Amino acid sequence: MSTANSRLILGLWRIGQWDMSAEQVAGLVSACLDLGIDTFDVADIYFDYQCESMFGAALQANPALKSRIKLISKCGIALVTPARPAHRVKHYNTSGEHIIASVENSLACLGVEKLDLLLIHRPDPLMNADEIADAFDRLKRAGKVEGFGVSNFLPHQLELLQSRLGEPLQINQVEVSLLHLDSLFDGTLDQCQRLRVTPQAWSPLAGGRLSQQHEETSLSRTLSRLGHELGVTREQLAIAWLLRHPARICPVIGSGKLPHIRELVDAQNIVLDRQLWFELLEDAMGYPIP
Ligand SMILES: NC(=O)c1ccc[n+]([C@@H]2O[C@H](COP(=O)([O-])OP(=O)(O)OC[C@H]3O[C@@H](n4cnc5c(N)ncnc54)[C@H](OP(=O)(O)O)[C@@H]3O)[C@@H](O)[C@H]2O)c1
Numbered sequence: 704m705s706t707a708n709s710r711l712i713l714g715l716w717r718i719g720q721w722d723m724s725a726e727q728v729a730g731l732v733s734a735c736l737d738l739g740i741d742t743f744d745v746a747d748i749y750f751d752y753q754c755e756s757m758f759g760a761a762l763q764a765n766p767a768l769k770s771r772i773k774l775i776s777k778c779g780i781a782l783v784t785p786a787r788p789a790h791r792v793k794h795y796n797t798s799g800e801h802i803i804a805s806v807e808n809s810l811a812c813l814g815v816e817k818l819d820l821l822l823i824h825r826p827d828p829l830m831n832a833d834e835i836a837d838a839f840d841r842l843k844r845a846g847k848v849e850g851f852g853v854s855n856f857l858p859h860q861l862e863l864l865q866s867r868l869g870e871p872l873q874i875n876q877v878e879v880s881l882l883h884l885d886s887l888f889d890g891t892l893d894q895c896q897r898l899r900v901t902p903q904a905w906s907p908l909a910g911g912r913l914s915q916q917h918e919e920t921s922l923s924r925t926l927s928r929l930g931h932e933l934g935v936t937r938e939q940l941a942i943a944w945l946l947r948h949p950a951r952i953c954p955v956i957g958s959g960k961l962p963h964i965r966e967l968v969d970a971q972n973i974v975l976d977r978q979l980w981f982e983l984l985e986d987a988m989g990y991p992i993p
Contacts, residue, residue, distance in 0.1 A: 710946070711968060712742040712775070712903060714955040718757050719750035721959035728761035732768050734961050738968045744876075744903075744955050745813070746777035746824060747805050752786040755812035763814055774815060775874075777824040777854060778805035795827035799838035806847055821848045822876055826860040836867040843870075852876065854905075858894040865898075874901050879952060881922060881941050881987040882909035887948075896950040904945050907954035913941045922986040929979065938963070939970035944983050947975045 713735050718728065732743065745755050755776065762769050779797045783790045806821060821842065823835065842848040852874030853861055865872055875895055877886045879902070886892050886902070895902040908914060914937065916927060926937035933940070945952045956967050975983075985991055 709739055709741045709773075710953055710971060711740050711942075712744050712953055712955045713740055713964065714744040714905065714957045715754050715758050716744075716746070716749045717957050717959060718754050723959065725757070725760035725764040728758065729765040729768060731959065731961060731964075732761060732772065733765065735964060736768075736771055738965060740964070740968065741771065742773040742775065742819075744775045745809075746780075746822075747809055748777075748780050748782050748824075751782070751784055755809050759813040759815075769815055773819040774813065775820040775822060775852075775876075776806075776809045776813070776818050777822040777876075778802055778809070779824040779827060795825055795829070797823055797827040797830045797835055799834045799841075802835065802838040803842060806842055810847060817846060818848045820850050820852055820874060822852045822854045822874060823856075823864070825855045826853075826857065830860075830864070832864050832867040835864060836869070839868065852900070856891075858890040861894060861898075861900070871898065872900055874903055876903040876905055876955065878906055879904040879945060880907050880909045880913065881926075881944060881983060882912060884984075884987060892948065892950045892952075902950050902952050904952050904954045907945055907956060908938055908941055910957070914938055920986075921989070922983070925983060925986045929982070933973070935970070935973055936966060939966060939973060940975075940983070942967050942970040943973035943975050944980060946971060947980050 745758055747755065750757065778801065779795055781787065781790050781794050781796050783793050806818065809818065810816065839851050850873045852872050853864065854876035856875055861872060861875060875891065877891055879886050892902055894900065916923065926940055930937045930940050942954055945954050956964065958964050981992065
């Protein structure tokens, strides 16, 4: 297995809202593969800890998919839910014991022998970098995880973990979209570019809010106008805007509808010129650049 590499990734966070059978999800995965999306993003906690089992059922419905896809999962957040009766308080757990147990559970739920990538879901104030490094090492040597990354980490947090690892972190999955610009200015994307860590953008359409044309904001009006001028949709523009960034952002899209997914795949053919990119940035910021 190689590491994740399709530019668009399909996120399964919303799988519980899709109202699809395992066979239908398998069909969606197969259609994504035909479109060039080979990487799928899950996490232990999604859909109250049921997402991995639901995706595993889809893979079971068409086991030939398993060797064709790349799987990203995450661990480190502990939710208070009847599904985890031992959790009294929402907390983060990046202990070696928790990481290893979580990966073993993910593999069992997904019905696969290996994850292509494991991400630490959120920075944990009690993070012990030596302990995580040891857990990563054991998972790698056991053949259970191919590569490692983080999610929602600021540069200094990534730097700390990286300082104890024998191999480079491959991913920082962060929230980036025209409605969430922090990582452009807080050093996150600069660090990704410097270290050649791939930034993955979660909620690249701001969870669907960028689709809402009735929003009377300057950004919304500009997306509609430019979309009309260029003959593309506002969602395609929002994805093309992310793809234009030199850190090579990989959007983790969350649609469960094939026509929407196909539309976003086609956005890879749109090349935004610099001035147009800045026009969208300015509208997104809500004030002129200095
Ligand atoms: N690492 C983290 O902390 C973290 C946090 C949150 C999410 N994530 C990952 O990021 C993934 C994506 O997040 P997201 O679902 O918020 O992403 P998103 O792509 O920003 O939003 C997807 C939502 O937009 C809707 N939408 C409306 N019109 C659309 C159009 N024309 N094209 C595409 N979508 C349209 C989709 O509905 P339809 O289904 O009707 O198309 C869906 O409900 C998640 O699945 C998860 O894997 C990671």
